[in-house]
Amino acid sequence: MKKQFTNEEVLQAKQQMQKIAVSGNREELIAQTINDVYDVEYPIQELIGKIFNTGSANVGEHKYYFVPKMMDHKVIVLTSDCLVTHQKVSPESRSELSFTPIVTPDYYACLQDLLNGDHDVLGLYAEDIIEALNRKEIKNGLTLIDAGAVARGNVFTLDSGSEKLAFPKLVAMKKAIRKFGKSLVLISGANVTEDIELMDYDADKNRPVSIKNVVDEWIPIESLDVTVDGSPVDVIDDDVAYLVAVSDSKKNKPGYFYRRKISGTMIASSSDTEVVDKERGIIVTGTMKAVDTVDRFSKGIAGIEQIGAVLTNSYTCCKFTRS
Numbered sequence: 001m002k003k004q005f006t007n008e009e010v011l012q013a014k015q016q017m018q019k020i021a022v023s024g025n026r027e028e029l030i031a032q033t034i035n036d037v038y039d040v041e042y043p044i045q046e047l048i049g050k051i052f053n054t055g056s057a058n059v060g061e062h063k064y065y066f067v068p069k070m071m072d073h074k075v076i077v078l079t080s081d082c083l084v085t086h087q088k089v090s091p092e093s094r095s096e097l098s099f100t101p102i103v104t105p106d107y108y109a110c111l112q113d114l115l116n117g118d119h120d121v122l123g124l125y126a127e128d129i130i131e132a133l134n135r136k137e138i139k140n141g142l143t144l145i146d147a148g149a150v151a152r153g154n155v156f157t158l159d160s161g162s163e164k165l166a167f168p169k170l171v172a173m174k175k176a177i178r179k180f181g182k183s184l185v186l187i188s189g190a191n192v193t194e195d196i197e198l199m200d201y202d203a204d205k206n207r208p209v210s211i212k213n214v215v216d217e218w219i220p221i222e223s224l225d226v227t228v229d230g231s232p233v234d235v236i237d238d239d240v241a242y243l244v245a246v247s248d249s250k251k252n253k254p255g256y257f258y259r260r261k262i263s264g265t266m267i268a269s270s271s272d273t274e275v276v277d278k279e280r281g282i283i284v285t286g287t288m289k290a291v292d293t294v295d296r297f298s299k300g301i302a303g304i305e306q307i308g309a310v311l312t313n314s315y316t317c318c319k320f321t322r323s
Helices: 007-022 026-037 046-051 111-115 120-151 167-180 190-197
Strands: 053-057 100-103 107-110 183-188 217-220 225-228 231-234 240-246 255-260 280-284 288-291 294-311 317-321
Touching (some): 046 183, 046 217, 100 120, 107 111, 107 120, 120 225, 120 317, 167 240, 190 217
Antiparallel strands (some): 107 294, 240 317, 255 294
16 A cells, blocks of 8 residues: 655665665664555455355364255144154254465565665565555455355356347346345446446346346456466456355354464564554565575565455355356
8 A cells, every 4th residue: 555755754765775875774664664654454355245254263173064054944844643753953063264375486686775765665665565465365365265156057158149248137037046135235246347348238128137136246357367376367257257145243244354463573564563463464584585696775565464264155156157
């Protein structure tokens, strides 16, 4: 997140850089400077919050969840002698939420830029780090939704002769999952987003068409990608949309998404030297960076977080694809 500095703040920054240059404890002072530029705590993305129960796990804390089974709606009619056939009941077993560590590349800021008080380079790195982590979180969440829709056979495609998502198809998707949640969230890739924007234009002109008559929330996603282990992947396919049934009650959302807090001793100290646990961290790495065959006197910056996500009710998920 960029920050606008006053002249006084710029002067203070230059004084801080000069202090770093002559200090015997450059590591801590540069770490303080980095954390003056941006906050390492960021809220959960809107999309994740709409379809998952979200929370934070403390360092070393274990999180558990239950996957509810589809209940058979049964009643028992008593006989005249009040006999009831005994049925064995087995308790549900809990599962532990697993967390995956995610890190970003190690960006480096030349000491010359730091000594000149140039905070823009750090701000740019911060934006790139946070954006990459956000995209990976959204990708993980949508991967679970996709798997749930496929597992339940709730996958809808184009009708014969049709080239785009039409209003009747959206209604059919709602019908498939509406009994599993009273609120519906629609998430669309770029091409399906265009279909939705033109839906009223393409429909019968005798009456207006609005997706708000079908869904409660619409979250369009632009064409975004994130590089994972060296390979770029789409956050969401341009030709895909997901419809998810949720509830106003938090516990009825179809899954869980947690960030585990990282020990404060691993993260660059804040300017008041308070060391606290964070959900996301910016690690300040070594002073000498080897770039190809050249050593550069610079400060490395990398992002880190641990996330855990699980879909506990796949019946709530529906997928549409144009391809």
